[in-house]
Amino acid sequence: MAMQNATPKTVLGRFDGTRLTTGGVTYAFLRHGDTAVVNTIGADGAAHDYAIRYTFGVWPLQQYLVELPNGHIQALLAAWDARPASTGGQRWFALSADAEASHTDPFHWTGRAYNWNYMCADCHSTAVRKQYEPDSDAFHTTFSEINVACEACHGPASDHVSWAKYPAFARRLLWHDDGIRNPLHDRAGVHWSIDSATGNATRNVPRPSDREIETCAQCHARRNHIADGYVAGAPLLDYYTPLPILAGLYQPDGQQHDEVYTYASFLQSRMYHAGVTCSDCHDPHSGKLRRPGNQTCAQCHRPAKYDVPAHHFHTPGSAGAQCAACHLPDTTYMVIDHRHDHSIRIPRPDLSVSLGVPNACTRCHTEKPAAWAAKAIATWYPKPNPGFQRFAQAFSLDDHGSAGAADSLGVVANDPTEPWIVRASALARLGARPGPIALEAARRWTRDSNAVVRLYALQILDAFAENDRIAIATPLLRDPRRALRQQAAWILAPFAGALSADDRHAFDAAAEEFVDSQHYNADRAPNRLRLATFYGELRHYDSAAKEFHAAARLDSTEAATFENALRASAANPQAAALLRAIATPPPPSQSPR
Secondary structure (H helix, E strand, C coil): CCEEECCCCCCCCCCCCEEEEECCEEEEEEEECCEEEEEEECCCCCEEEEEEEEEECCCCEEEEEEECHHHCEEECCEEEECCCHHHCCCEEEECCHHHHCCCCCCCCCCCHHHEHHHHCHHHHCECCECCEECCCCEECCECCECCCCHHHHHCCCHHHHHHHHCCHHHHHHHCCCCCCCCCCCCCCCCCEEECCCCCEEEECCCCCCCHHHHHHHHHHCCEEECCCCCCCCCCHHHCEEECCCCECCECCCCCECCCCCCHHHHHCCHHHHHCCCHHHHECCCCCCECCCCHHHHCCCECHHHHCCHHHHCCCCCCHHHCHHHHHCCEEEECCCEEEECCCCCCCCHHHHHHHCCCCHHHHHCCCCCHHHHHHHHHHHCCCCCCCCCCCHHHHHHHHCCCCCHHHHHHHHHCCCCCCHHHHHHHHHHHCCCCCHHHHHHHHHHCCCCCHHHHHHHHHHHHHCCHHHHHHHHHHHHHCCCHHHHHHHHHHHHHHHHHCCHHHHHHHHHHHHHHHHHHHHCCCCHHHHHHHHHHHHHCCCHHHHHHHHHHHHHHCHHHHHHHHHHHHHCCCCHHHHHHHHHHCCCCCCCCCCC
16 A cells, blocks of 8 residues: 555545635645546646546555656655544644745755655556656666566566466475575574563574665665665665665664664664564564564563563553664654654663753653753662663764764774674765874775675765775775665766776776766766766866756756855866866757766
């Protein structure tokens, strides 16, 4: 039900003439026969009837998609609250203040910020291929199945279907497996044994890989999409780059802030470190927990120690006695959608006092200050466990631009006991703080076994000079992961002429991947401008100018910002040459690509 064709059966909202007015913008929800229709302001500033083409989701809200010319499918910013009327549901509501945006604003529902082809499709359907045509600004987006079906997680299934057609005895003789491309065996043969003294469980064998977790991360990660053609089981960094723990996305202690979709949150947790996978707690086929409520946690944590007032200090069975209330507190997104934080942390109201981060205690006890909660915790636990996440102070210094931030980030980045996502995040932050600490971190961690750590160590080099870039980044041109090769090409582009013949061959291959990635996202002005910069660094000024003008057609504001940045650095010969190249608009017949 992630996405469905709009029919009288699948459309939950009330299309009976009901109106929603927000900020002077009116949405009228109508029905023409069996077709659900919304009347509202379009891209031309006039009101039109738009047929609902698809539904998006079912609980706790349902969104609706409209198909505009050239294959642009757009998400309305008015949604249906699917919850019962007794809890405030069964109503239309605006998803955000963007619902009031002018028709000329990119955040209007007809704008690129709410374009399904780029923003939504990849996670709500199976085997999505965006297929953007830049010359006509048209999408020819396809999917193999409209919803999140078996192949979204298990990969192409034609071999499995062939296997299933044979009788059991023939399958055993003719097939070495059941033909499933991505079988997800990370939990096969696994059991957890609870230690009676600690009350915690240990996995009988180490988790063999992150294959299952990466398969989930394809949709449950805040990430950038860098290449077309993903199939389940493919290495994540060949098609996506997950975003690290950065200000704006996360609180300084790693709690979710913006919509981050759980992946990087879970990677911070002690549970991930101990070998837990997503499906240890969640049944991926039903979408439900393996067991109800606290019983999910009781699979690994002895209830006699943890599910008692001596541990949680709340009335048994009450909301405060639920494990998730304290260890997976929720944040509300899309107005009514409560999502749990999967960093699975010990409540730290003392950090609320010192750093201003949220805490689970005062999320419920809203009338109480953080100091009250910190005092209660100190009373209950005179020797409190500081928890698994220990980087809050360093990331807070960075968030506030404080002195000593680089030193603190260097300590986190170089601490092998920190989760790899935390070290990668410290490296990503050091990229904005060039200096000896950052350079040494890049030199050391571009050789790490984890590809995400290598990636964010490599990005540090964007602020350094030729010799450092060539010495450290050149080996990454041959990295097994596409995201690393593309980033190495970006880092080395200004100095490609200084590479040896063998390294230049590797650079050319990586540069082609980089260009393909920007073309894949050619519907976005920032990608066209990034490609303009890349061509400019290579001194391909005509190609750079074409990309600039293409970006300007998509978003003149982005292009103006880019041009101003060039003017500010016009002492750089390449910036000056690029400015001269973009000074003359291309003739009308020239392709924007």
